[in-house]
Structure formats: C-alpha cells, structure tokens
Amino acid sequence: MRTKYQAREIACLLALFLTVLPPLAAVLYIFVQALPGISFEYIFSMPARRGIEGGILPAIVGTLWLMFGTTLAVLPIGVGAGIYLAEFAPNNRLTRLLEMALVNLAGVPSVVFGLFGYTIFVIMLGFGPSILSASLTLAALTLPLVVTATRQALYGVPMSFREASLSLGATRWQTVSTIIMPCARTGVVTGTLLALARAAGETAPILITGAAFALPNLPRSFMSRFMALPYHLYISVTQIPAMPPERMWATAGILLFLVLAMQVGATIWREQERRKKQW
Amino acid sequence: MVAVQGKDTKIMLRDVSIYYSALHVIKGVSMNFLDKEITAIIGPSGSGKSTLLRSLNRMNDHIAGMRVEGEANILGSNVYAPSVDVVALRRRVGMVFQKPNPFPKSIYDNVAYGPRLQGQKSKVELDGIVERSLTQAALWHEVKDRLHASGLALSGGQQQRLCIARALAVDPEVLLMDEPASALDPAATAKIEDLMLKLKEHLAVVVVTHNMQQAARVSDFTAFLLGGELVEFDITRKIFTAPTDKRTDDYISGRMG
Numbered sequence: 462m463r464t465k466y467q468a469r470e471i472a473c474l475l476a477l478f479l480t481v482l483p484p485l486a487a488v489l490y491i492f493v494q495a496l497p498g499i500s501f502e503y504i505f506s507m508p509a510r511r512g513i514e515g516g517i518l519p520a521i522v523g524t525l526w527l528m529f530g531t532t533l534a535v536l537p538i539g540v541g542a543g544i545y546l547a548e549f550a551p552n553n554r555l556t557r558l559l560e561m562a563l564v565n566l567a568g569v570p571s572v573v574f575g576l577f578g579y580t581i582f583v584i585m586l587g588f589g590p591s592i593l594s595a596s597l598t599l600a601a602l603t604l605p606l607v608v609t610a611t612r613q614a615l616y617g618v619p620m621s622f623r624e625a626s627l628s629l630g631a632t633r634w635q636t637v638s639t640i641i642m643p644c645a646r647t648g649v650v651t652g653t654l655l656a657l658a659r660a661a662g663e664t665a666p667i668l669i670t671g672a673a674f675a676l677p678n679l680p681r682s683f684m685s686r687f688m689a690l691p692y693h694l695y696i697s698v699t700q701i702p703a704m705p706p707e708r709m710w711a712t713a714g715i716l717l718f719l720v721l722a723m724q725v726g727a728t729i730w731r732e733q734e735r736r737k738k739q740w
Numbered sequence: 741m742v743a744v745q746g747k748d749t750k751i752m753l754r755d756v757s758i759y760y761s762a763l764h765v766i767k768g769v770s771m772n773f774l775d776k777e778i779t780a781i782i783g784p785s786g787s788g789k790s791t792l793l794r795s796l797n798r799m800n801d802h803i804a805g806m807r808v809e810g811e812a813n814i815l816g817s818n819v820y821a822p823s824v825d826v827v828a829l830r831r832r833v834g835m836v837f838q839k840p841n842p843f844p845k846s847i848y849d850n851v852a853y854g855p856r857l858q859g860q861k862s863k864v865e866l867d868g869i870v871e872r873s874l875t876q877a878a879l880w881h882e883v884k885d886r887l888h889a890s891g892l893a894l895s896g897g898q899q900q901r902l903c904i905a906r907a908l909a910v911d912p913e914v915l916l917m918d919e920p921a922s923a924l925d926p927a928a929t930a931k932i933e934d935l936m937l938k939l940k941e942h943l944a945v946v947v948v949t950h951n952m953q954q955a956a957r958v959s960d961f962t963a964f965l966l967g968g969e970l971v972e973f974d975i976t977r978k979i980f981t982a983p984t985d986k987r988t989d990d991y992i993s994g995r996m997g
C-alpha cells in the first residue's frame with residue numbers, strides 16, 4: 462500500500478517538474494542567446510535599414526508608452542468596477558450576469574480584442590492607428606484581470622473592519638475609501654502590474670491598432686503611431702529574412718526581461734507587504 | 741412582567757418581530773432601555789440576542805431577506821421609518837463587537853476615525869477627543885506614550901478598550917455591546933466590566949452576554965430571551981433571585997443550554 466502512495470506522490474512531483482522546467486529552460490536559453498546582440502547602441506539608438514542595423518529604442522519607448530496609456534485607462538475603470546462588484550452590487554441576477562460576462566471576457570482570444578479595438582477606437586471613434594487606440598485595446602484586454610484582482614483584494618479585507626466603520630457612522634463609500642481600499646491596496650497594485658505584464662507581451666491587439674515595424678522617430682503623443690517590442694519581434698521573425706538572428710534574440714530578451722521584471726517585482730512587493738500586514 | 745419604565749427611556753421596543761426571510765427570529769418583543777442604566781440581554785445560543793441588538797443600530801440592513809416589524813423607537817423616532825438617516829442613527833447608537841476589531845491604523849487614528857468622518861479637522865480638537873475617549877475607556881495611561889503605534893499591536897483586552905474608546909469618540913447616547921468580553925481573559929474582562937459601570941454614568945448601555953455572573957454583577961436590568969421571545973424582563977436582582985418564569989429559573993441556574 463505504502464509504495465503505491467509513494468508512486469503517486471512521485472508522479473505528481475514529476476508533473477510539477479514538467480510544468481516548471483521547460484519554461485524555465487526556455488527563459489534561460491533566450492537570455493543566453495540574447496546576450497551577444499544586446500549593446501548600448503542596440504538599446505539606445507534608432508533603427509536603420511528597416512531594423513537590420515541601429516537599435517530598437519523606439520520599440521522600447523513605444524512599449525513603455527503603451528504600458529502608461531493602458532494603466533491610465535484600466536486602473537480607474539477596473540478598480541471602480543471591482544469596488545462596485547465587491548462592495549455595492551446587490552446580490553441579484555443582473556449582478557451574476559455581469560460577473561459571468563467578466564469571467565468569460567478573460568477567455569476571449571486577444572486577436573478578437575484587436576478586431577474590437579480596430580472597429581471601435583481606430584475607426585468608429587476616429588482615434589486612428591495610434592498609441593491611444595492600442596492602449597485602449599490593451600486596457601479592454603486586461604480589464605477583467607484588474608477587476609478580478611480588485612475584487613479578490615477587497616474580499617480579503619475582514620468583514621469586521623466594515624462593521625466597525627459603519628457602526629461609527631461612516632457611509633459605505635467612506636468605509637471603502639478610508640478603510641477597505643488602503644487595506645486592499647497591495648492586492649490591487651500587484652494585480653494591475655501582473656495584468657500589465659501580460660499586456661506588454663501581446664502582439665495581436667496592437668497589430669491593427671497602430672503598431673509599426675520601424676519608425677524613424679520616438680512617439681510624440683498618444684496620437685502617434687508607435688513601435689513595440691512584441692510586434693517588432695513578430696515582424697522581424699516572419700517578414701525580414703535579412704534580419705540577423707542575434708538581433709531577434711536580443712529583442713526577445715529585452716521583452717522578456719521587461720515582463721519578468723514586472724512580474725517578479727510585483728510578487729516580491731506583495732510578499733513583503735504580506736509579511737508587514739497585521740490582520 | 742414589570743414594564744420597566746423611567747423618566748429617561750432611550751429605546752422603546754413595541755411588539756418588534758424580526759425575520760430572516762421565512763425564519764421568524766425575534767417574536768413580538770416589547771421592552772424599554774433606560775438612560776444611565778445597563779441592560780443585559782441573556783439567553784441561549786441562537787435565541788436572537790445579537791439579532792435584537794443589531795437591529796437597534798441597523799447593522800443587519802445589508803442582510804437580504806431581513807425584515808423588521810413593529811416599532812423600535814430611539815429617542816422618539818422610529819429606527820425603521822423610511823426617512824431615518826442610518827448614518828446619523830449609528831453616530832448616536834454606538835457598538836462594540838465580540839471580537840476586538842481595531843483598524844490597522846495607529847491608536848490615535850482609530851479613535852479619531854469617527855470625529856474625522858464628521859469633518860473634525862482641528863488637531864487641537866482631535867487631540868482633546870482622543871485623550872478624553874481613551875481616558876473614558878481606561879486606556880489612556882497605558883498608551884499615552886505610543887499613540888502613533890498600531891492599534892493591532894495592543895493586547896486583546898487593550899484592543900477591546902481601544903474599540904470602546906473609538907465608539908465613545910463620536911459621543912453616542914447609547915452603547916450596544918455584543919459579548920464584549922467573551923474573547924478576553926478574566927483580568928481583561930474585569931477591566932471591561934469596571935469600565936461599563938463608569939460608562940453608564942453618561943449613557944445607556946445594552947450588553948449581550950453569555951456570562952451569568954457578568955450580567956448579575958454589572959447590569960441594572962436583565963432581559964431573558966428564549967427562542968426569540970422575551971420570557972422575562974426585570975430588575976437584575978429580581979431576575980437572579982426570584983424569577984417569575986420557570987424557564988428563566990432553569991436557564992440562570994444552568995438547567996438549560
């Protein structure tokens with residue numbers, strides 16, 4: 462009997478290794494491959510000859526612009542919706558319908574969000590192919606993640622804090638803004654960072670909403686077209702046969718570094734805050 | 741049953757029934773709570789003590805299916821009238837909970853929370869309120885040198901007194917306490933009981949307790965609730981020495997849950 466259980470335990474451990482090791486190896490491999498192509502010039506100069514020479518500064522800056530624009534759009538809407546669902550929504554059929562829509566929204570393929578963004582922001586609202594259109598598209602993509610992270614963070618705040626606050630004559634809104642949100646802050650911020658990390662690596666949503674392969678200038682405003690790391694990589698690999706491989710690896714390495722930095726940073730910060738928290 | 745009455749009736753319940761959807765939890769309770777007196781509510785688990793207490797400052801409003809019938813008057817106005825400002829009501833009827841629940845904020849900010857909600861910004865005023873409330877709650881001397889330390893760094897008994905100070909800071913006329921000492925050790929419990937006796941000099945105190953000795957020691961009036969019915973309500977000494985109803989007798993002498 463005993464060995465039978467042990468065998469199952471070992472099988473599960475093996476499954477865990479199969480889950481963790483290949484991606485870890487892939488990440489390491491990419492970094493190793495990327496290293497020769499990364500230089501000061503590659504990071505800080507403009508592309509030349511359709512990206513075959515020069516650097517990818519506009520792609521790095523473009524991705525940062527996108528992150529900034531996405532944050533501006535997703536934070537107030539996502540946190541607002543999360544607060545409404547967790548703190549104010551009546552427990553009725555409409556609320557449950559909205560929650561279900563939210564869950565399913567998170568499963569919609571990102572290319573569909575791209576088409577949605579193209580139709581709504583680029584064409585209907587007339588924002589054209591721009592950082593604005595792409596940011597809003599990425600915001601739509603990440604909204605369910607931010608709403609869910611906010612709700613989870615709010616549910617984690619003990620009911621007794623709400624009761625204490627209400628019993629002192631606070632309105633529900635005062636309770637949320639002065640007690641609940643400060644307690645839930647860490648969860649909201651880390652959730653948003655993780656969502657942004659996801660958005661940073663997306664290609665499909667920006668494909669038709671404003672990304673360009675090579676631009677001679679840095680973006681000047683939210684209405685500019687832009688370069689972005691994932692799109693640059695995608696085109697380099699599929700459309701530019703003359704692209705030296707180490708330059709593609711370098712792009713991949715920089716993108717991966719950016720995304721991992723956000724994820725690891727968010728996780729470390731969350732753990733630190735968790736240790737500090739007293740309730 | 742003696743209809744407890746006095747010149748200063750703070751709360752008057754007339755035939756109050758409370759339902760959770762189909763569940764009839766409080767069954768036609770009529771009683772008065774007097775100013776500057778401590779009224780204890782005793783009864784076995786599930787008899788509706790918390791439900792009755794929480795109906796007085798409408799802390800059960802958020803529960804779907806909760807319904808109150810009859811009349812609950814606090815200082816002459818019906819608590820459940822549609823026009824009642826719940827927020828204003830809760831400022832006049834404070835509450836202390838079973839488990840100490842200070843906010844994860846400093847001792848000072850915990851006490852100043854209520855006054856700040858009401859727009860009090862003056863540092864001088866707030867300092868005064870904080871000192872006065874903590875003194876009333878018999879906590880001032882223990883914490884006066886660390887007002888900016890976290891309220892959660894205090895012991896359980898101190899936390900509960902902090903919660904009492906926090907409730908007192910908004911100057912309520914009635915203080916509702918739901919088993920305020922049940923999570924505390926005997927020494928901390930004794931402090932809370934002393935405190936209650938001091939508090940009643942200023943306001944009406946209603947306390948739910950499972951502890952017979954506590955009810956006998958601190959309260960002036962005692963209400964015995966059983967299955968949502970008010971079995972007996974009288975002067976505490978009378979309830980504990982010569983109860984009229986056999987069920988009361990059984991309960992206080994430990995012959996019932």
Ligand SMILES: Nc1ncnc2c1ncn2[C@@H]1O[C@H](COP(=O)(O)OP(=O)(O)OP(=O)(O)O)[C@@H](O)[C@H]1O
Nearest residue numbers: 760763765783784785786787788789790791792803
């Ligand atoms: N939110 C609720 N929804 C439905 N029923 C409830 C709810 N809260 C309490 N009840 C029911 O109402 C009855 C009275 O509960 P209440 O909490 O008022 O009792 P209590 O006298 O305070 O008990 P205890 O001494 O255990 O605290 C119980 O039968 C309980 O199951």
Ligand SMILES: [Mg+2]
Nearest residue numbers: 789790791918
């Ligand atoms: Mg109770």
